Amino acid sequence: MRYWWVNHSKTYRQEIDGGYIWSPKRESNGTRSQFYDNLRIAAPGEPIISYAKGNIIDIGRVSDFSFTAMKPTEFGGTGKNWNPEGWLLPVSWSRVAKPIRIDSLILGLRPLLPEKYSPFDRTGRGAQKAYLTEISKIAFDFVSSSSGFDKMLENDFINETRSDxxxxxxxxxxxxxxxxxxxxxxxxxxxxxxxxxxxxxxxxxxxxxxxxxxxxxxxxxxxxxxxxxxxxxxxxxxxxxxxxxxxxxxxxxxxxxxxxxxxxxxxxxxxxxxxxxxxxxxxxxxxxxxxxxxxxxxxxxxxxxxxxxxxxxxxx
DNA sequence: GTTTGCGCTCC
DNA sequence: GGAGCGCAAAC
Known part of the structure; x- marks a missing residue:
């Protein structure tokens, strides 16, 4: 079981409403990105913390393996320079009872985050190129216990959205x-x-x-x-x-x-x-x-x- | 004012 | 190839 953290950028709304996350397969210059490759690694049942605009508002569970999909049309003009061919990872999202400001967590969370591919830089700002990052169970539990959403993940995911x-x-x-x-x-x-x-x-x-x-x-x-x-x-x-x-x-x-x-x-x-x-x-x-x-x-x-x-x- | 995007540099 | 910095742009 892996634990994930996603730094949504401008597509937060579309991805939460649509029940997925999407990334290009490659950077616009053609190079690989671990943050994009991670969509292929995530497996059904694994939890994801959603982070956007300084808040954790949603928590999700991967509901199917990722698959090749074109950039969602609902992105509109956002991400114009992203490669159109990407990975779509179905995620079942739930809103947390009370949104969490990252400022109130970052001091305790920062030491629990990985050295490499961290979703945050050393100053506590969202890392620019980070998208989907793997975090430790300890880091996940820290956020989870600070916000009381642990039990939101206990429900069965068999009926959630599939790639089909x-x-x-x-x-x-x-x-x-x-x-x-x-x-x-x-x-x-x-x-x-x-x-x-x-x-x-x-x-x-x-x-x-x-x-x-x-x-x-x-x-x-x-x-x-x-x-x-x-x-x-x-x-x-x-x-x-x-x-x-x-x-x-x-x-x-x-x-x-x-x-x-x-x-x-x-x-x-x-x-x-x-x-x-x-x-x-x-x-x-x-x-x-x-x-x-x-x-x-x-x-x-x-x-x-x-x-x-x-x-x-x-x-x- | 706060958060994100981009290009640049450093190692 | 990854991280950090500064500044511009967007919200």
Whole structure:
């Protein structure tokens, strides 16, 4: 169990109301940031303290693993120079009974914060580049006991917002945009929308390249789902959305796990299972039995899509 | 006035 | 690559 602290900047309101935190994947100059990478590390159930404008007003719990998502439209002009591709981490937020001024805590809290990647600088000012920072249990308990929100975290989080809800929202918006896109022909629009569900031309294109589920060896066409390797919502154009090389035929449960990043593949066709899913669950799903489908190497045209899946969808 | 953003420097 | 500083900008 890890404990987290987030320094919201101008997007405090949007993130609390929306039930998430979002960061770019990279700094605007392209370099990595530990504060951004932390969104990939946070796991469901872990607590987060929200800090903004000198106050702790909200406390949250991570409600699902982070996933690749474009900068939320509700940010508007804020964060114009942030990279648009980022991580979205679903968080279930609750308001604390009484907001806490940071000034009343900082003297006691400062010595409990990490030397590196601290959310505050030595003078007690919010650290400029800090976003999501990991704090110790001791630091978390200190804030928690000073403010009496310990029991707010005891409730079950199983019904809280999952990544799927954000994904569906994003897809619906994109679909609406596609319907209104005058630069596309009617049939093209129709096919792109069918492709979202793995139907139409896209499925036909995939079926000409793939013949069975690469996880379960299932071959029955009526049971196989045509799944995008690079997710439909993240494709940059019509070509990627309809390209058969950007698809796999998967059994329904394998499709869901592939979609959510629990499964990916090496270029030689060997399945990779994420450490974020237990061996026992994989066994219960019948995905860890031997022998699986024999690995079949991917073609050079499929590999860029797989690279994308491993780096942007697969759960590390 | 208070908090945040950005560019710069230092190690 | 991370931290600190000063000043500008935003609220």
């Amino acid at each position: 809800e954000f994904v569906v929202k994003e897809e619906n918006k994109l679909e609406h945009d596609l319907e209104c896109d005058e630069s596309l022909s009617t049939t093209e629009r129709y096919q792109l929308i069918l492709a979202r569900k793995g139907q139409g031309i896209f499925r036909k294109n995939v079926a000409s390249i793939e013949s069975m589920c690469r996880i379960t060896a299932l071959k029955t066409p009526t049971l196989l789902i045509a799944s995008h390797i690079k997710p439909w919502r993240l494709c940059s154009n019509s070509l990627e959305r309809l390209d058969g090389n950007n698809g796999l035929l998967l059994a329904p449960h394998a499709d869901l796990l592939f979609d959510r990043g629990y499964i990916s593949f090496d270029n030689d066709g060997t399945p990779i299972f994420s450490g974020k899913i237990s061996e026992n669950d994989l066994m219960l799903l019948g995905l860890k039995r031997t022998p699986l489908a024999p690995p079949l190497a991917f073609s050079p045209k499929q590999i860029p899509y797989l690279d994308y899946h491993r780096s942007c969808v697969f759960l590390l």
